[in-house]
Amino acid sequence: MIKTDVLVVGSEGAGARAAIAAHDHGADVLVVTKGRLGKSGATVTAIAGIAVGGRAICDILKLPGNAEDSPEAFFEDIVVEGKYINNQELVGLVVGEGPLRVKELIDWGMRVKVSEARIPGHRYPRCVTTTGRQIVGALKHRINACNRIRLIEDTMITDLLTADGHVAGAVGLDLCTGEPVVISARAVVLATGGGQMVYPIQTAPEELTGDGLAMAYRAGVELIDMEMIQFHPCNFITPPAWKGLGFPFTIGPGGGLRNTWLLNKWGERFMEKWDPKRMENTTRDILSVAIMNEVLEGRGSPNGGVYLSLSHLPANLIDDFGQWFHLVRPDWHYGGFKFGQLVEEIKQGSAMEVVPACHFFMGGIRIGRTCETSLPGLFAVGEVAGGGHGANRLSDVALTEVLVHGAIGGSAAAGFAGECQPVPAEDQQVKELTEKIMRPLARHQGPGPYEVRKRIQGIAWAKAGVVRTGSSLAEAIAEVRSLEEGAMPQLCCRSKDRVYNREWIEAIQLENLLTVLECIALSALARQESRGAHFRRDFPQMDNENHLKNVVLRRDNGRTTVRCTPVALTRCAPPAGVGN
Amino acid sequence: MKGSPATVKARIYRIDRSAGNQAGRYQEYEVPLQDRMSVLNLLQYVNEHYDGGLAYYVSCRRGLCAGCAVRVNGKSKLACVELVTGDVTIEPLSEDRVVKDLLIRSSHRDDSQS
Numbered sequence: 001m002i003k004t005d006v007l008v009v010g011s012e013g014a015g016a017r018a019a020i021a022a023h024d025h026g027a028d029v030l031v032v033t034k035g036r037l038g039k040s041g042a043t044v045t046a047i048a049g050i051a052v053g054g055r056a057i058c059d060i061l062k063l064p065g066n067a068e069d070s071p072e073a074f075f076e077d078i079v080v081e082g083k084y085i086n087n088q089e090l091v092g093l094v095v096g097e098g099p100l101r102v103k104e105l106i107d108w109g110m111r112v113k114v115s116e117a118r119i120p121g122h123r124y125p126r127c128v129t130t131t132g133r134q135i136v137g138a139l140k141h142r143i144n145a146c147n148r149i150r151l152i153e154d155t156m157i158t159d160l161l162t163a164d165g166h167v168a169g170a171v172g173l174d175l176c177t178g179e180p181v182v183i184s185a186r187a188v189v190l191a192t193g194g195g196q197m198v199y200p201i202q203t204a205p206e207e208l209t210g211d212g213l214a215m216a217y218r219a220g221v222e223l224i225d226m227e228m229i230q231f232h233p234c235n236f237i238t239p240p241a242w243k244g245l246g247f248p249f250t251i252g253p254g255g256g257l258r259n260t261w262l263l264n265k266w267g268e269r270f271m272e273k274w275d276p277k278r279m280e281n282t283t284r285d286i287l288s289v290a291i292m293n294e295v296l297e298g299r300g301s302p303n304g305g306v307y308l309s310l311s312h313l314p315a316n317l318i319d320d321f322g323q324w325f326h327l328v329r330p331d332w333h334y335g336g337f338k339f340g341q342l343v344e345e346i347k348q349g350s351a352m353e354v355v356p357a358c359h360f361f362m363g364g365i366r367i368g369r370t371c372e373t374s375l376p377g378l379f380a381v382g383e384v385a386g387g388g389h390g391a392n393r394l395s396d397v398a399l400t401e402v403l404v405h406g407a408i409g410g411s412a413a414a415g416f417a418g419e420c421q422p423v424p425a426e427d428q429q430v431k432e433l434t435e436k437i438m439r440p441l442a443r444h445q446g447p448g449p450y451e452v453r454k455r456i457q458g459i460a461w462a463k464a465g466v467v468r469t470g471s472s473l474a475e476a477i478a479e480v481r482s483l484e485e486g487a488m489p490q491l492c493c494r495s496k497d498r499v500y501n502r503e504w505i506e507a508i509q510l511e512n513l514l515t516v517l518e519c520i521a522l523s524a525l526a527r528q529e530s531r532g533a534h535f536r537r538d539f540p541q542m543d544n545e546n547h548l549k550n551v552v553l554r555r556d557n558g559r560t561t562v563r564c565t566p567v568a569l570t571r572c573a574p575p576a577g578v579g580n
Numbered sequence: 581m582k583g584s585p586a587t588v589k590a591r592i593y594r595i596d597r598s599a600g601n602q603a604g605r606y607q608e609y610e611v612p613l614q615d616r617m618s619v620l621n622l623l624q625y626v627n628e629h630y631d632g633g634l635a636y637y638v639s640c641r642r643g644l645c646a647g648c649a650v651r652v653n654g655k656s657k658l659a660c661v662e663l664v665t666g667d668v669t670i671e672p673l674s675e676d677r678v679v680k681d682l683l684i685r686s687s688h689r690d691d692s693q694s
Contacts, residue, residue, distance in 0.1 A: 036686045039647035040639045205639045239616030336643010336661040450628045495633030499598045499680045503632025
């Protein structure tokens with residue numbers, strides 16, 4: 001058994017910042033990650049804008065910002081984008097403390113430029129730009145200087161331990177030895193990101209399987225607004241190497257070119273039905289819903305998307321665009337990929353096949369102002385925590401939140417660890433949870449994990465994806481429960497290797513994916529309206545009279561309760577009489 | 581891809597030190613070739629269809645985290661961005677640091693880790 005004051009699960013943006021904060025508040029810290037430091041998680045993949053606030057860029061970063069902006073305007077923009085169901089206390093923390101956290105990261109070595117662009121949804125230019133690598137680099141450098149932070153990589157935490165109504169630690173699997181790991185901790189900080197892998201196509205990294213969400217839920221912790229999932233509208237659906245990549249969006253409707261066409265298989269510009277004025281330049285949520293509506297009604301492209309066409313644009317205009325647009329390089333390199341040949345095909349008239357991809361979880365573990373959860377001693381930071389973004393996240397606020405949450409949650413966890421009397425978890429609990437890890441490896445027959453993952457992702461996409469209805473969600477819940485009772489207890493790995501057996505890791509993750517899917521569907525069913533990222537075909541309007549509220553899920557003794565709680569409108573209320 | 585073969589042969593370096601093997605071997609797999617398929621796509625195909633125990637690291641799939649670096653036909657490449665166009669040999673970056681197959685020990689990993 002490993003002992004620590006504070007266990008941080010997840011090593012990147014939010015987790016790294018939490019570890020540093022807990023360390024600086026006097027705790028012994030253990031960071032455990034399923035991946036590797038600086039080589040995993042969503043932060044490193046960010047093509048990174050960090051929203052700071054125009055005036056704060058001037059006053060706190062001492063850089064040339066837009067002084068017309070104010071913290072009040074920034075606050076309002078977040079709440080307006082979140083369709084007024086944000087936890088405004090959390091919004092206040094992000095706006096108030098964000099600039100200090102960004103300043104600190106610059107002091108630790110992150111290089112930034114002030115962006116003069118006004119990003120959609122933001123009234124003023126208020127972001128700095130950097131790269132995910134700069135952010136994780138600065139955090140990693142700082143972590144290495146903290147002598148009371150221990151790091152364990154390649155180790156998946158599978159479940160929380162509890163004792164006397166407190167968190168008591170966690171169990172997991174060392175992927176490189178195949179041995180269970182038991183950790184006793186006075187406080188635990190979850191920083192495991194979202195559950196994007198529940199869907200078949202994602203912009204997010206491979207390991208975001210909702211582990212923190214699901215283990216918290218299993219431990220009886222409250223989740224909030226799990227139906228609120230942001231889909232990024234135009235990503236490659238094919239070829240395989242580019243699947244999920246947002247290059248089409250970068251050069252397309254929400255990116256640099258303002259006159260690109262989305263076409264269904266009949267060649268119709270279907271955006272006419274959704275937003276005849278703005279057409280393809282409408283907001284991301286409307287684009288995603290419109291695209292998936294075409295797909296679900298049988299008017300999609302062969303691989304299950306729609307066509308993004310630039311064929312009406314002159315070839316030399318496209319060449320010139322590559323020269324001036326800041327997000328692509330003149331040689332058409334983007335991310336790690338080379339798109340020169342593709343651009344030649346586009347200039348010859350080929351369209352790209354695009355589809356929405358799961359991008360971000362607004363919902364998550366319900367937290368209060370110190371990132372505390374409903375389980376004493378358990379804290380949640382970054383994307384795994386829910387409530388701050390409401391029904392839709394404003395661009396470039398994710399990284400601000402990651403840093404703010406990390407600092408708050410890490411220091412609160414250290415404070416909690418310093419005051420609590422540790423109670424060890426019962427042996428029986430440890431035994432059950434470690435045995436659960438080993439079961440898929442021990443079985444000799446049953447469905448394979450990859451086959452079951454495809455089924456889960458298929459249900460999620462068709463029935464609890466971008467476009468939802470009451471009946472599709474009810475079917476999703478029924479199918480999830482049938483998998484929980486049928487395939488899941490019989491999951492069997494074909495490979496019996498103990499060391500870094502990917503099939504075994506997948507089998508363990510599937511329980512989390514299935515739990516997350518069930519939570520999404522239950523919450524989405526309870527919200528009988530459309531709001532922000534949540535679209536119900538049977539309730540297409542926003543309904544402030546009945547649904548200006550949060551959906552809270554909790555599992556207790558194997559039973560799930562779904563309740564709706566009123567939103568605390570502390571500073572910003574929706575304009576009276578507005579229904580959509 | 582007109583005129584290109586429907587499948588490719590992938591020679592993949594395999595070793596499991598925990599099973600007492602000190603020397604690696606190459607195992608050959610036949611994998612359907614798709615246009616613009618990455619080395620990572622190929623590894624995932626082998627993992628899902630032939631051997632669930634094939635070890636390799638993957639995270640971002642976008643050439644950003646650099647975790648999936650392997651040797652492809654002798655050259656160091658990121659598996660997620662390197663495209664497969666024909667028969668291919670895939671090996672770990674460093675045989676000395678191999679944990680299993682293509683997975684090498686992390687530079688941070690503490691050997692005293694339980």
